[in-house]
Amino acid sequence: MADSLREKIAHTLQVEKENIVLSSGADELISCVLKLLEGETVIISSPTFGMYRVFAALEGLPLLDVPLDKNFRLQKVENFAENVRAIFVCSPNNPTGNIQEREKIIHILDTGAPVILDEAYIEFAKESCIDLVWEYDNLVILRTFSKACGLAGVRVGYAVAQKEVCTYVKRIQCPFNLNILSAKAAEIMLDHYEVVEQNIEFVIKERGRIKREFRQAFPSEANFLLIDANAYEFFLRKGIVVKQLGGSLKGMIRVTVGRKEENDQFISALKEFLEE
Numbered sequence: 001m002a003d004s005l006r007e008k009i010a011h012t013l014q015v016e017k018e019n020i021v022l023s024s025g026a027d028e029l030i031s032c033v034l035k036l037l038e039g040e041t042v043i044i045s046s047p048t049f050g051m052y053r054v055f056a057a058l059e060g061l062p063l064l065d066v067p068l069d070k071n072f073r074l075q076k077v078e079n080f081a082e083n084v085r086a087i088f089v090c091s092p093n094n095p096t097g098n099i100q101e102r103e104k105i106i107h108i109l110d111t112g113a114p115v116i117l118d119e120a121y122i123e124f125a126k127e128s129c130i131d132l133v134w135e136y137d138n139l140v141i142l143r144t145f146s147k148a149c150g151l152a153g154v155r156v157g158y159a160v161a162q163k164e165v166c167t168y169v170k171r172i173q174c175p176f177n178l179n180i181l182s183a184k185a186a187e188i189m190l191d192h193y194e195v196v197e198q199n200i201e202f203v204i205k206e207r208g209r210i211k212r213e214f215r216q217a218f219p220s221e222a223n224f225l226l227i228d229a230n231a232y233e234f235f236l237r238k239g240i241v242v243k244q245l246g247g248s249l250k251g252m253i254r255v256t257v258g259r260k261e262e263n264d265q266f267i268s269a270l271k272e273f274l275e276e
Contacts, residue, residue: 002183008190009158013130018163021170024177026120026142026157030055032169033140033159037114039085045074047095047249049118052088061085067248072096072218074104081111090118092125095245095254097220099125109136117141123148123200124207125221130160137162140169147223148200149189156186203257210257213267216274224256231273238269 002022010017023029034042034055042056043064056063066077077087087108091100109115109132119141122128133139141160146152156178159169189196203223211217216228230251232244243254255266 002178002180005156005183005187005190006158008187012190012193013160015130015133015160016163019133019160019166021159021161021166021173022178022183023157023159023173024179024182025146025155026118026144026159027051027055028173028177029140029142029157029159029169030116031058032172033114033116034059034061034086035172036168037085039083039114041080041084043077043080043084043087045077045089047072047093047245047247048088048090049094049120052090059085068093068096072098074100074108077104078108078111078113081108081113084113086114086116088116088118090120091129092119092121092220092222094118094121094222095224095243095249096226097121097218097222097224099127099221102127102129105129106132109139112138114138115140120144121147121222123196124203124223133160133162137165140165145186145189149186149196150199151182151185151189154182154185156182206260206263207257210255210263210267214270214274224254226252226254227270228252229270229273231270234273235266235269240266240269242266 006017006020006022009020041064042061043066044052045068046065053063064080066075066080069075072093089100089105092098115138117129119128130141133141143158145156207220210225218226232242232253235242245252245254
């Protein structure tokens, strides 16, 4: 399926085509991997991407939440790794934006428990853990064309894992799950990746500019910022849409880095809110 796209991804990542599984968005792979694995419990660390919880519920699996610490870092998840179906780690984490420490991820992998490492926003960060795939057959890394490549509506995701793992995943996927137009759009992005890299550089620069303006903004290595300001309704009245957060992040917002003029508008509005 879409061998040409798999080859281009493999070339970009310096892996082999057999280490790549394509999907209709990375979410599909979450479901596939949970169906393949054994074990009774799914572990997440909130606050994090909400779909892990959804797919665990769809599989009828109990969920164990080992919350992130006050700095949004992983706690000792490995202490709960017995009889686990999968441990989800999101890095950079959504919605907090921070990278999880490589050493902590390795500690979890060393337990032998299956780890699904979600690197959806990794292009905006300094370091990936993709090299760990060669050492750990219990690691599946999720990637997507939705973020850095801006193809969210096209729905193209992929997993990077050892060849045997990829073979098992492909066996249970629906045939023709990725349409040819989506695959071609993703190929075009890879053929012109220098444009993507320019956009990534711009986002990182603008992300830093917004962060420097507000002590309420948390450090981020994604294309968004978590901001400790209960300003959702205020922004909405001004025609600016940000994400309103709940749970342990209630009263905070997440804002995606946009074009320069959009970022200027956001900065101006947030300054007005904070002054009031």
